[in-house]
Amino acid sequence: LAKTTQPISMDSYEGQEVNITCSHNNIATNDYITWYQQFPSQGPRFIIQGYKTKVTNEVASLFIPADRKSSTLSLPRVSLSDTAVYYCLVGDGNYGQNFVFGPGTRLSVLP
Amino acid sequence: NAGVTQTPKFQVLKTGQSMTLQCAQDMNHNSMYWYRQDPGMGLRLIYYSASEGTTDKGEVPNGYNVSRLNKREFSLRLESAAPSQTSVYFCASSAAGLPNQPQHFGDGTRLSIL
Numbered sequence: 001l002a003k004t005t006q007p008i009s010m011d012s013y014e015g016q017e018v019n020i021t022c023s024h025n026n027i028a029t030n031d032y033i034t035w036y037q038q039f040p041s042q043g044p045r046f047i048i049q050g051y052k053t054k055v056t057n058e059v060a061s062l063f064i065p066a067d068r069k070s071s072t073l074s075l076p077r078v079s080l081s082d083t084a085v086y087y088c089l090v091g092d093g094n095y096g097q098n099f100v101f102g103p104g105t106r107l108s109v110l111p
Numbered sequence: 112n113a114g115v116t117q118t119p120k121f122q123v124l125k126t127g128q129s130m131t132l133q134c135a136q137d138m139n140h141n142s143m144y145w146y147r148q149d150p151g152m153g154l155r156l157i158y159y160s161a162s163e164g165t166t167d168k169g170e171v172p173n174g175y176n177v178s179r180l181n182k183r184e185f186s187l188r189l190e191s192a193a194p195s196q197t198s199v200y201f202c203a204s205s206a207a208g209l210p211n212q213p214q215h216f217g218d219g220t221r222l223s224i225l
Contacts, residue, residue, distance in 0.1 A: 034213065043115070043201045043216025044154070087153060100170075101146070101153030 004088045009106040018075045020105050022088030025069050030092040033064060033071045038085045038104070047086075048073070075107075083109045113137050115217035117202050123223045124192045132187040132220050134202030142205045143185035144169075144214065145177060147198040154201060160185055192224045 005023040012018045024033070032051050036044035048055055050062040050071070061074040075082055085104040118133045136143065141162045146154040146169075156169030160179040174196060176188045185204075189196055199221050203214040 042218050043203070044214075045216070046213035049213065101155070103151065103153050 004090055004100075004102055006086075006088050006102065006105045008103065009108070011108050011110060012078055013110050014079055015077050018078050018082070018107060018109075020073045020075075020086055020088075020107070021070055022073070022090075023070045024088070024090045027068050027090050028092065031068075031090050032092065033062065033068075034089045034091075035060070035062065035073050036087045036089065036101075038087065044087060044101070078107075078109045080109050080111060083107060115202055115204055115215050117200075117217035117220050119220060120218070121221045123225065124189075125225055126193060128192050128224075130189045130192060130222070132189075132200055132202075132222070133184070134186065134217060135184045136202075136204040136215070137183065138204060138206075138215065139182070140204035140206050140215070141182070142212075143179065144203040144205075145175070145185070145187045146201045146203065147171065147196075148201060148219075149198050157187065157200075189222075194224050196222065197224045198222060 032049055034049040035047045037047050038044040048057055048060050048062045050064050052064050055062045063072045085106050087101050087104040115136045124130055144159040145157040148154045155171045157171055157175050158166055158169055158177040160166045163179055163182045166177050166179055178186045199219045201216050201219045203216045205212040205214045
């Protein structure tokens with residue numbers, strides 16, 4: 001399983017862009033990179049997924065360099081409601097058993 | 112637009128009691144999963160069901176059993192609850208047949224074992 005490393009916590013202010021980087025040095029050829037968001041008392045929610053280069057949706061962007069050994073989740077102009085834990089997962093998605101949720105990054109958005 | 116529904120939302124048990132956590136999804140997903148989440152930690156996979164009629168162990172299966180009742184429902188049973196099983200339990204589902212289908216999670220069952 002590809003192990004991931006991300007910062008334990010980050011602080012930001014409303015309106016700023018937040019970038020959370022995840023390291024996955026032993027990512028395999030078939031592995032995708034997936035990010036989830038979890039609010040207190042709720043289950044994780046899928047944010048974005050990518051394999052290489054850049055992926056953008058209405059919520060976030062995901063930047064993946066050519067060597068794929070890291071990835072960066074970018075949240076544009078965060079608000080207080082973006083305060084949550086963000087998980088980076090790496091795996092080939094084989095029925096989910098290869099996905100490992102680490103402790104994630106606890107993002108606190110301040111007014 | 113229910114998605115994944117878990118029942119109950121809260122439960123307190125005494126050591127040695129048994130309990131079944133229920134999970135149902137209405138998205139016609141083939142794959143379903145059970146995770147536990149301990150304070151300050153990520154989720155750990157207990158069991159999963161790739162498709163109706165199949166179940167497999169995840170990272171932490173000891174002390175648990177599962178049943179894939181039909182395509183919609185996947186239950187988790189604690190036969191003899193132990194304090195170490197105090198946790199928040201999440202059920203999830205995903206489409207199958209394509210790689211890396213996102214998992215959709217329920218809001219969890221908070222289980223305390225005294």
